[in-house]
Amino acid sequence: MRIAFLGLGIMGRPMASNLVKAGHEVTVWNRTAGKEVEGARVATSPAEAARGAEVVWMAVSDTKAVETVLFGAQGVQESLTAGMTIVDSSTISPSATRKFADRLRGRGVQYVDAPMTGSKVAAENGTLIFIVGGDEAAVEGLKPLFAAVGKQFFRMGETGKGQAAKLAMNLQIALIYEGFAEALTLATKLGVDAATLLPVIQASMVRSGVVDYKAPFVMKRDFSPNFPLRLMHKDIRLTLEAAKEVRVKLPALETVEEIYEMATEDGHQDLDYAATIALLEKWAGVEVKGASA
Numbered sequence: 467m468r469i470a471f472l473g474l475g476i477m478g479r480p481m482a483s484n485l486v487k488a489g490h491e492v493t494v495w496n497r498t499a500g501k502e503v504e505g506a507r508v509a510t511s512p513a514e515a516a517r518g519a520e521v522v523w524m525a526v527s528d529t530k531a532v533e534t535v536l537f538g539a540q541g542v543q544e545s546l547t548a549g550m551t552i553v554d555s556s557t558i559s560p561s562a563t564r565k566f567a568d569r570l571r572g573r574g575v576q577y578v579d580a581p582m583t584g585s586k587v588a589a590e591n592g593t594l595i596f597i598v599g600g601d602e603a604a605v606e607g608l609k610p611l612f613a614a615v616g617k618q619f620f621r622m623g624e625t626g627k628g629q630a631a632k633l634a635m636n637l638q639i640a641l642i643y644e645g646f647a648e649a650l651t652l653a654t655k656l657g658v659d660a661a662t663l664l665p666v667i668q669a670s671m672v673r674s675g676v677v678d679y680k681a682p683f684v685m686k687r688d689f690s691p692n693f694p695l696r697l698m699h700k701d702i703r704l705t706l707e708a709a710k711e712v713r714v715k716l717p718a719l720e721t722v723e724e725i726y727e728m729a730t731e732d733g734h735q736d737l738d739y740a741a742t743i744a745l746l747e748k749w750a751g752v753e754v755k756g757a758s759a
């Protein structure tokens with residue numbers, strides 16, 4: 467397929483690369499020039515990248531970025547053709563997604579929101595999971611592309627529901643990690659080493675995918691960004707906004723949002739969200755020690 471891939475960040479670049487490896491004809495664009503993908507053509511604007519594409523796939527930071535890429539100067543909307551499918555794998559507002567789709571309705575294009583779960587490593591290995599909203603036939607047509615960059619996709623319903631479900635997923639990731647980080651901090655302060663506690667966690671019902679994934683990084687104190695704190699913070703805020711729109715109260719997430727706010731004030735925004743533990747450690751006056759630390 468002819469694909470325009472817009473946004474070559476931590477997630478987008480390996481995704482575009484896997485699409486090339488799967489034999490697709492890929493044109494890439496990134497806001498800041500200089501990022502390339504081997505085997506892909508480079509365009510100088512979203513409009514240029516989208517010209518003649520069957521699928522336009524976005525993986526950019528936030529709602530504003532998606533709006534700019536679609537509707538800004540030299541945006542995708544200048545190159546729409548009937549039959550084109552626009553796929554958005556950024557995590558953005560569900561209600562804004564529906565508005566963007568409405569603005570493009572009537573131009574003969576399909577709009578599919580396909581945010582993903584799995585971070586940098588899954589993007590590199592092609593094992594992402596896509597949480598999808600959009601017309602059933604359009605989603606079906608994307609199957610070979612999802613297979614090239616991911617291991618599974620789940621259709622949640624019409625456009626916007628992929629984003630809604632994604633926020634429900636990240637809410638849990640943020641809260642589960644917060645629980646893990648608080649437990650390690652308290653245990654350390656009470657004199658129990660994290661390295662001693664971890665096997666108990668892993669043997670018990672507390673074990674989770676989040677803990678499996680994050681524990682080795684925490685134990686090595688490797689907070690290089692797999693999923694940057696600033697992006698998890700963005701998702702937490704999006705979740706709270708979406709909840710407010712439907713008058714749902716999320717007290718635990720509201721508290722965790724404050725922790726991300728303070729971690730940002732401490733300058734941790736570009737580290738992995740696992741670095742929120744540093745704030746808990748600062749308050750407790752301890753440092754969680756790993757097995758070999």
Ligand code: NA7
Binds near residue numbers: 473498528531535
């Ligand atoms: P990164 O690594 O922070 O990359 C973000 C990308 O978005 C990067 O290509 C940016 O271009 C691009 N970006 C940011 N703002 C804009 C605007 N205003 N216009 C166009 N392009 C923009 O994020 P990830 O790859 O980890 O994540 C991408 C999405 O997937 C995000 O929603 C996550 O929550 C999930 P730059 O290189 O800075 O010029």
